Amino acid sequence: MVGYILIAVLFGNIGSVMLASLLLRIGSHKLQQLTKHINAFAGGTLLGAAFIGMLPNAVKLGGFQVSYAILGGILFFFLIEKVMLWRICADEHCDRHSKAGALMLMVGDSFHNFLDGIVIAAAFLHSSSFGVVVALSVFAHEIPQEVADFGVMIKSGFSKRKAVFYNLFSGFTAIIGALLAWYWGVYTQMAMPFILAVSAAGFIYIALADLIPELHRRSSFGQSFTQFLLLLAGISVIVVSILTKP
Numbered sequence: 001m002v003g004y005i006l007i008a009v010l011f012g013n014i015g016s017v018m019l020a021s022l023l024l025r026i027g028s029h030k031l032q033q034l035t036k037h038i039n040a041f042a043g044g045t046l047l048g049a050a051f052i053g054m055l056p057n058a059v060k061l062g063g064f065q066v067s068y069a070i071l072g073g074i075l076f077f078f079l080i081e082k083v084m085l086w087r088i089c090a091d092e093h094c095d096r097h098s099k100a101g102a103l104m105l106m107v108g109d110s111f112h113n114f115l116d117g118i119v120i121a122a123a124f125l126h127s128s129s130f131g132v133v134v135a136l137s138v139f140a141h142e143i144p145q146e147v148a149d150f151g152v153m154i155k156s157g158f159s160k161r162k163a164v165f166y167n168l169f170s171g172f173t174a175i176i177g178a179l180l181a182w183y184w185g186v187y188t189q190m191a192m193p194f195i196l197a198v199s200a201a202g203f204i205y206i207a208l209a210d211l212i213p214e215l216h217r218r219s220s221f222g223q224s225f226t227q228f229l230l231l232l233a234g235i236s237v238i239v240v241s242i243l244t245k246p
Helices: 002-023 028-062 065-086 095-099 102-126 128-153 162-170 173-183 185-190 192-214 221-243
Strands: none
Touching: 002 102, 002 162, 002 173, 028 065, 028 128, 028 192, 028 221, 065 192, 102 162, 102 173, 102 185, 102 192, 128 162, 128 192, 128 221, 162 192, 162 221, 173 185, 185 192, 185 221
16 A cells, blocks of 8 residues: 555656646746646646545545535645645645745745645545545645745756756655555544545645635637636546546
């Protein structure tokens, strides 16, 4: 089991860093348009994973009292966004990037990746197929974040190679979070309803507060329709992944 967890974490976090570094070869205008499309797809995967995967399982395991954990999770992510500039921000000119230096961004991203590792491990402890769904959602929403972070670091004077190294380094905190969640497996299982509820709250918060608002900037009817289709595509990927589980 731990092997599958580590592979999923490497795919979800390290894989997104590597893909984002390859996307930097694209021209800035095309990259901006592509990032909007990735935002739409990622938002769909997050909403699908939260509402179709995490929340039903949380309620099944813990009853409707997990609603308090969902509300608490939303408030928690709001607070850490304010305190740690943790925001998922696909625009390198947003407040998160303009107010924080490159190293501060790495601190926030490291904490975010640590939480991702816990979420992926908890999902695999629930079921392998559900772990794959969560890892896919993490991979999708990390790509636009990493692209924007690369832009900030390069503007701050980092070489592309050094920017990739620092982002990979922050990505490895996900492995620490995953291993801790796996090591404390009994306690993780006991807390599973609340871990799933808080994780769902985080996915919903990221999708609705950070990713989807980016789609409303200067969008024509054609762009909006494409973004809506990509949202549905992201949700559909999660639905298919859950329905086809062994």
